[in-house]
Amino acid sequence: MLILFFDWCLKLKSPLIFLNSIKMFELNLLKKKSKIFQKLKSRTGLFFAVSLSIILLSILPALSQQPVVLNLLMAAPDAQPWKEGLLKDFESKNPGIRINLIEGPNATNLLEDLYTSAFILGDSPYDLVNMDIIWTSKFAAAGWLLDLDNRISLEELTAFSPQDVNGGRYEGKLYRIPMRSDVGMLYYREDLLQQAGFQPPETFEDLIKISQALQKQGKVKWGYVWQGRQYEGLMAMFMEVLKGYGGFWVKPDTLEVGLDRPETLRAIAFLKDTISQGISPPGVTTYQEEDTRRFFQSGQTAFLRSWPYVWPLANQADSPLKGKVGIKTMVSNSGKTGAACLGGWGLGIAKSSKHPEEAWKAIQYFTSVQAQRQFIFNSGSVPSRVSLFKDPEVIAKYPHYPQLLEVEKQAVLRPPIAQYAQTSDILQRYLSAALTNSMTPEKAMKAAANETRTLLKSR
Ligand code: GLC
Numbered sequence: 001m002l003i004l005f006f007d008w009c010l011k012l013k014s015p016l017i018f019l020n021s022i023k024m025f026e027l028n029l030l031k032k033k034s035k036i037f038q039k040l041k042s043r044t045g046l047f048f049a050v051s052l053s054i055i056l057l058s059i060l061p062a063l064s065q066q067p068v069v070l071n072l073l074m075a076a077p078d079a080q081p082w083k084e085g086l087l088k089d090f091e092s093k094n095p096g097i098r099i100n101l102i103e104g105p106n107a108t109n110l111l112e113d114l115y116t117s118a119f120i121l122g123d124s125p126y127d128l129v130n131m132d133i134i135w136t137s138k139f140a141a142a143g144w145l146l147d148l149d150n151r152i153s154l155e156e157l158t159a160f161s162p163q164d165v166n167g168g169r170y171e172g173k174l175y176r177i178p179m180r181s182d183v184g185m186l187y188y189r190e191d192l193l194q195q196a197g198f199q200p201p202e203t204f205e206d207l208i209k210i211s212q213a214l215q216k217q218g219k220v221k222w223g224y225v226w227q228g229r230q231y232e233g234l235m236a237m238f239m240e241v242l243k244g245y246g247g248f249w250v251k252p253d254t255l256e257v258g259l260d261r262p263e264t265l266r267a268i269a270f271l272k273d274t275i276s277q278g279i280s281p282p283g284v285t286t287y288q289e290e291d292t293r294r295f296f297q298s299g300q301t302a303f304l305r306s307w308p309y310v311w312p313l314a315n316q317a318d319s320p321l322k323g324k325v326g327i328k329t330m331v332s333n334s335g336k337t338g339a340a341c342l343g344g345w346g347l348g349i350a351k352s353s354k355h356p357e358e359a360w361k362a363i364q365y366f367t368s369v370q371a372q373r374q375f376i377f378n379s380g381s382v383p384s385r386v387s388l389f390k391d392p393e394v395i396a397k398y399p400h401y402p403q404l405l406e407v408e409k410q411a412v413l414r415p416p417i418a419q420y421a422q423t424s425d426i427l428q429r430y431l432s433a434a435l436t437n438s439m440t441p442e443k444a445m446k447a448a449a450n451e452t453r454t455l456l457k458s459r
Contacts, residue, residue, distance in 0.1 A: 182343030312380030
């Protein structure tokens with residue numbers, strides 16, 4: 001009977017039930033002073049009790065060694081390269097830990113909403129927090145992340161790109177270790193430009209002129225595609241155009257807002273011109289990254305603004321653009337330098353996690369040289385470790401990486417402020433209204449600037 005009962009507890013594999021049951025059993029024994037109790041007092045009973053304790057002592061650690069499960073949420077398209085080897089490799093090296101990868105929506109702001117609501121509601125299921133570079137300030141300011149400073153030395157951090165590391169800091173403390181970097185850039189059809197005798201464009205004017213010429217020659221239907229939908233991708237794209245005109249959005253140190261300045265209006269005028277002059281398709285104001293990538297890859301357009309993930313896809317065996325694509329920093333107004341928006345993803349530990357040590361082990365592995373090398377081979381995304389940009393094996397597969405490193409050096413952050421999500425939401429709404437002609441750019445940017453100022457003052 002007794003053995004059957006313990007056997008049942010073991011099958012349940014719950015150490016808690018098992019222990020509680022033993023406690024109850026002992027109590028009953030003591031209370032009732034039953035026959036079994038008498039037996040235990042006898043020599044055979046004593047032997048039985050000792051044996052039982054030994055068995056228990058040897059079984060309990062085994063029971064408590066069930067793998068710790070770390071929950072991790074990320075955008076569905078980002079999950080693929082993790083599933084291709086990275087997770088398995090980590091789990092085989094750490095048999096006590098399992099990663100439960102949850103696939104979320106594509107748009108970073110929707111993913112952020114999921115994390116945010118889980119943290120606000122409390123009892124969040126997430127242990128590892130896979131963070132876009134723009135989330136660090138908000139998540140850290142809200143107290144949702146563990147401070148990682150005492151887990152990694154400054155020397156170890158020097159192996160990562162300094163901008164990526166800074167993107168993981170808030171008020172001097174470190175909350176996120178960069179897993180992969182990202183920089184916005186301009187893709188162009190090298191073959192078509194060469195055939196038509198054009199150098200890659202340097203200015204916004206060049207971009208328009210070359211586009212129109214190639215369209216006129218019937219080489220492409222459209223000239224330029226960019227992310228124009230009302231979402232975070234619109235902000236990343238706009239940062240580059242705005243900077244290229246010498247403007248600014250919010251200065252992080254002073255919280256000065258530059259949205260109603262003439263440079264902002266010039267940046268919007270450029271984007272609107274691309275549509276009104278038939279260089280960008282009218283649907284561009286509804287496009288996210290993947291829409292624009294497919295558009296470019298199908299050969300319909302000469303230029304594309306996007307992230308590095310496009311390069312391996314555009315050059316894969318069945319792509320009509322294989323070997324025909326060039327990359328460069330985004331163009332600018334003449335006399336100004338082109339800007340690249342710094343994106344990228346990194347890992348933090350949720351303060352509410354019950355497994356911070358295991359989560360840190362996972363972060364150490366996923367941000368290691370070995371894991372990053374494997375990850376970039378599978379995904380073509382940009383490493384956060386500088387040495388990998390110059391790694392001969394990596395360059396053999398991705399000859400454009402040294403050039404990417406140069407683009408990255410010029411990369412600029414979207415304002416690293418705790419109210420970034422609301423700030424971005426304001427600009428997304430008004431910029432989208434200006435681009436789709438439901439408001440004049442002047443009116444839209446005045447409203448956007450005022451709302452942003454009110455928000456930042458109410459800090
Ligand atoms: C990329 C970038 C990220 C950015 C997002 C916008 O995922 O890495 O930083 O916010 O695109 O769509």
